[in-house]
Amino acid sequence: MAAPVKSPVDGAVPAVQKLTIGKALNMGLRAAMEADDKVLILGEDVGKLGGVFRITDGLQKDFGEQRVLDTPLAESGIIGTAVGLAVRGFRPVCEIQFEGFIFPGFDQISSQLAKLHYRTQGRVKVPVVVRVPYGGGIGAVEHHSESPESLFAHIAGLKVVSCSNPTDAYWMIQQAVASDDPVLFFEPKRLYHNGQLKSEVDTTTPPGPLFASRVVREGTDCTLVAYGPSVKVCIDAAAAAAEEGRSLEVIDLRTLSPLDLAPVFESVRRTGRLVAVSEAPSESSITSEIAARVQQECFYSLEAPVLRATGFDTPYPPSKLEEHYLPDLDRVLHTVDRAMGW
Amino acid sequence: MPSPEQWTHPEPGEGPAAQAAQPSREQVIAGLRNTDAGGAEVTQLLTPEGERIASPQFDRYISDIDPDALRGLYRDMVLVRRADREANAMQRQGQLGIWVPLLGQEAAQVGSGRALRPQDMAFPSYREHGVAYTRGVDFKELLGIFRCTDHGGWDFQAHGFHPYTIVIGNQVLNAAGYAMGQKFEGKVGDDDGEATIVYFGDGATSQGDVHEGFVWAAVYDAPLVFFCQNNQWAISEPTERQSRLPLYQRARGYGFPGIRVDGNDVLACLAVTRWALEECRHGNGPVLIEAFTYRMDAHTTTDDPTRYRLSEELEVWKHKDPIERVRVHLARNGYADQAWFDQIQAEADAFATDLREFCFNMPEPPPERVFANVYAESSPVLDSQRDEFLSYLAGFVEAGER
Numbered sequence: 001m002a003a004p005v006k007s008p009v010d011g012a013v014p015a016v017q018k019l020t021i022g023k024a025l026n027m028g029l030r031a032a033m034e035a036d037d038k039v040l041i042l043g044e045d046v047g048k049l050g051g052v053f054r055i056t057d058g059l060q061k062d063f064g065e066q067r068v069l070d071t072p073l074a075e076s077g078i079i080g081t082a083v084g085l086a087v088r089g090f091r092p093v094c095e096i097q098f099e100g101f102i103f104p105g106f107d108q109i110s111s112q113l114a115k116l117h118y119r120t121q122g123r124v125k126v127p128v129v130v131r132v133p134y135g136g137g138i139g140a141v142e143h144h145s146e147s148p149e150s151l152f153a154h155i156a157g158l159k160v161v162s163c164s165n166p167t168d169a170y171w172m173i174q175q176a177v178a179s180d181d182p183v184l185f186f187e188p189k190r191l192y193h194n195g196q197l198k199s200e201v202d203t204t205t206p207p208g209p210l211f212a213s214r215v216v217r218e219g220t221d222c223t224l225v226a227y228g229p230s231v232k233v234c235i236d237a238a239a240a241a242a243e244e245g246r247s248l249e250v251i252d253l254r255t256l257s258p259l260d261l262a263p264v265f266e267s268v269r270r271t272g273r274l275v276a277v278s279e280a281p282s283e284s285s286i287t288s289e290i291a292a293r294v295q296q297e298c299f300y301s302l303e304a305p306v307l308r309a310t311g312f313d314t315p316y317p318p319s320k321l322e323e324h325y326l327p328d329l330d331r332v333l334h335t336v337d338r339a340m341g342w
Numbered sequence: 343m344p345s346p347e348q349w350t351h352p353e354p355g356e357g358p359a360a361q362a363a364q365p366s367r368e369q370v371i372a373g374l375r376n377t378d379a380g381g382a383e384v385t386q387l388l389t390p391e392g393e394r395i396a397s398p399q400f401d402r403y404i405s406d407i408d409p410d411a412l413r414g415l416y417r418d419m420v421l422v423r424r425a426d427r428e429a430n431a432m433q434r435q436g437q438l439g440i441w442v443p444l445l446g447q448e449a450a451q452v453g454s455g456r457a458l459r460p461q462d463m464a465f466p467s468y469r470e471h472g473v474a475y476t477r478g479v480d481f482k483e484l485l486g487i488f489r490c491t492d493h494g495g496w497d498f499q500a501h502g503f504h505p506y507t508i509v510i511g512n513q514v515l516n517a518a519g520y521a522m523g524q525k526f527e528g529k530v531g532d533d534d535g536e537a538t539i540v541y542f543g544d545g546a547t548s549q550g551d552v553h554e555g556f557v558w559a560a561v562y563d564a565p566l567v568f569f570c571q572n573n574q575w576a577i578s579e580p581t582e583r584q585s586r587l588p589l590y591q592r593a594r595g596y597g598f599p600g601i602r603v604d605g606n607d608v609l610a611c612l613a614v615t616r617w618a619l620e621e622c623r624h625g626n627g628p629v630l631i632e633a634f635t636y637r638m639d640a641h642t643t644t645d646d647p648t649r650y651r652l653s654e655e656l657e658v659w660k661h662k663d664p665i666e667r668v669r670v671h672l673a674r675n676g677y678a679d680q681a682w683f684d685q686i687q688a689e690a691d692a693f694a695t696d697l698r699e700f701c702f703n704m705p706e707p708p709p710e711r712v713f714a715n716v717y718a719e720s721s722p723v724l725d726s727q728r729d730e731f732l733s734y735l736a737g738f739v740e741a742g743e744r
Contacts, residue, residue, distance in 0.1 A: 066526055074557065076515060081515055081522060081558050083515070083516045083519060084518060085520070087504070087516065089523065108512060117715055118493070118716050119505055120493075120494060120498060121493075122714070123499070124505070125718050159721075180719055260722070
C-alpha cells in the first residue's frame with residue numbers, strides 16, 4: 001500500500017509521491033473533484049465502501065453524498081442519469097464495477113452518450129467519464145476478467161483510453177474528466193495494487209496530452225505495441241530480450257480511440273517489425289486495426305507481417321486456465337522470435 | 343379507486359399471464375373494451391359531449407382558463423393537428439422519409455405542454471410534435487428529422503425541449519438525471535422551483551430504462567413528471583402485452599403517486615400536469631401521469647394498423663375526439679361563433695401551406711456535415727478521414743461531374 005497521503009483538506013499534497021495505480025487514480029479523482037465542483041462520481045458501492053477496488057476511497061467522506069453517489073444497482077441507470085446530469089451541466093464520472101457488467105449500460109453508452117453531441121449539431125456536450133476496471137489475471141469468476149474495449153472504440157462519438165502506470169493514472173483520469181467528450185476509461189485492474197509498479201508521481205506537471213501514445217522503452221530490432229495491463233508484460237519482455245542481446249522498442253498506446261499511431265509508424269519504419277499485444281480476443285479488435293493501418297502506412301518498411309499476441313477468440317476461460325489465455329512474457333517473446341525469423 | 347391491497351392474486355393457471363401466450367380474437371376485443379372506457383378512476387374535466395365536470399381536487403389548477411384561454415388551447419390543437427396532417431400527406435408524396443403521426447393525442451400534448459413553465463425541461467420521445475409546439479419549437483425545425491436532413495436542429499436549452507429520442511425509453515433515464523441535477527442545484531422547494539417532464543408511450547413501460555428511471559427518480563426525490571401517453575398500441579402490440587394492471591398503478595410500487603387522466607381532455611391534462619409539476623417544484627416529486635388516449639393513425643407512415651386492430655375501435659374513439667369536445671363546449675356556451683372557427687381553420691391552413699413550402703425548399707446538408715460535431719474536441723483520425731473524402735469529392739468537381 002502507498003504511504004498515507006495527506007488529504008488536501010488536511011494539508012498540501014506533496015509534489016512527488018510514490019503511488020500505486022490504484023492510489024494514483026484515487027488522488028487523480030480527488031484532484032478533479034477539487035478543481036471543479038460540477039464533477040460527480042456515480043456507481044455501485046463507490047461511497048462508504050470506496051468501490052470494490054477502493055479507487056474512490058474516502059471521496060464521499062470528504063465531498064459528501066451529493067457528489068459521490070452510491071447508486072441503485074443498474075448500469076443503464078448509472079449511464080443514463082449521467083447523460084442527463086451532463087446535459088444539465090455536471091461532469092459525471094461513472095464507475096462500472098467490472099467490465100463484464102457494462103452491457104446493461106451499453107445501450108445508453110452507444111445510443112445516447114456517444115451520439116448526443118452529433119445529433120444536436122454540437123449544441124449538447126456530454127462530458128461523462130465511464131471508468132471500467134478490466135482485464136484478467138486476478139483469478140476471478142466469470143464476467144470479472146474480460147477486455148471489451150474494442151467494442152467501445154468502434155463506436156463513433158466515444159473516446160477510449162487505458163492507463164498502464166501510476167503517473168498516467170493520476171493525470172489521465174483528470175484529463176478525461178476535463179475533456180468535453182465522453183471518455184471510456186479502461187483501468188487495468190490487476191495492476192491497481194501491484195507494488196512493482198509503484199512509482200513516483202509528479203503531481204505538479206502533466207506528462208503530456210491525453211490522446212497520445214508514447215514510446216516507453218526504446219529499441220531497434222522489433223516494436224512492441226500494447227496498452228493497459230499488457231504494457232508491463234511488454235516492458236518485462238523487452239528487459240528479458242535485452243539480456244539475450246535483442247533490442248525491443250515498447251510503445252504504450254494510452255489512447256484506443258482516437259488511435260495515435262504516428263509514433264508506431266515512426267518506430268516500425270526504424271525497426272521493420274511489429275508485434276501488437278493485448279488481452280482482448282484478436283478478431284475485430286484494437287490489434288486488428290493496428291495491423292491494418294501499419295501495413296497501409298509502413299508497407300515498404302516491414303521486414304515481416306505484423307504479428308499479434310492476444311487473448312483467444314473464446315469467452316474468457318475459467319481462471320484456472322487464464323495463464324494459458326493471457327499473452328504473457330513467453331508468448332510475447334515467442335511472437336517476437338517469429339517476427340525476427342521471417 | 344381500487345387500491346392494490348384489494349386485489350387478489352390469481353391461482354396458478356388462472357391469471358392473465360397464464361393465458362397470455364397468444365390472446366384470442368375474443369380476448370383482444372375484451373381487452374379493448376376493458377381499456378376503452380379508461381375506467382372509473384380516470385380524471386376528466388370536459389366530457390366528450392363538451393360538458394364541464396367540476397373537480398374539487400383539480401379545478402383550482404385551471405382557474406385561469408377563461409374562455410379566451412380555452413380558445414387558445416383550441417387553436418393550439420387545431421394548428422398542431424393541421425400541421426401533423428400536412429406532414430403525413432407530405433410523406434405520402436415522398437417529401438418526407440417517414441412521419442410519426444400524433445392524430446388523436448393533441449390534448450395530451452398541448453395540455454401537458456402548456457402546463458410547463460419556461461424554467462422547466464421536457465424530454466420527448468419522437469411523437470411529441472404538439473409538446474414541441476407549446477415549447478416554442480417551430481414545426482419546421484421538426485421536419486429535418488423526417489426529411490432526413492438532420493437529427494434535430496432546435497436549440498434545446500432555449501426552448502427547454504430536449505432532442506427527440508428514438509430508442510424506446512432511453513430518455514426517461516436521461517430526464518431522471520437532469521431532474522436530479524435540478525435537485526442538486528437547489529432549484530426545487532417552492533412555487534418558483536424547476537421541474538422536468540418526460541414523455542414515453544405505453545410500450546416503453548416494458549423497457550428496463552423506464553423502470554430504472556422510476557427507481558432513480560424515486561430514491562433521489564427528483565422533480566420529474568413521468569408523462570405516459572397510453573395510446574393503446576405499441577405498433578401492433580396492445581397495452582395488454584405490456585402490463586397486467588393499469589399503468590398508472592405501477593407508480594405505487596416505486597413509492598410515488600400515479601394518476602390516470604383522460605388524455606383526450608385538454609383541460610384535465612393541463613390541470614393534472616400542473617398539479618404534478620407543482621408537486622415536483624415543491625420537492626414532492628416524482629409523479630406518474632398516465633394520459634389515457636388513442637393513436638388514431640398509424641404508428642408511423644410505414645405501419646398498417648388495419649392488420650392488427652379493429653375498425654370498430656377507431657369508431658368508438660372518434661366520439662372522444664380531443665378537439666371536437668372543446669369546439670362543442672365553446673359553441674354551446676357562446677364563447678365562439680362560426681366565424682371564429684372559420685378564422686382558426688384558415689389560420690391552420692396557412693400554417694400548413696407555410697410548412698409545405700418550407701419543406702419543399704429545405705436545403706440538402708453539405709457533405710462535410712457527415713463529419714461535423716462527432717466530438718467536441720478534434721479527433722485526428724476523423725479529421726484525416728474527412729479531408730480525404732472531401733478531396734475525393736473535389737475530384738468530381740474538377741472533372742465537371744458535380
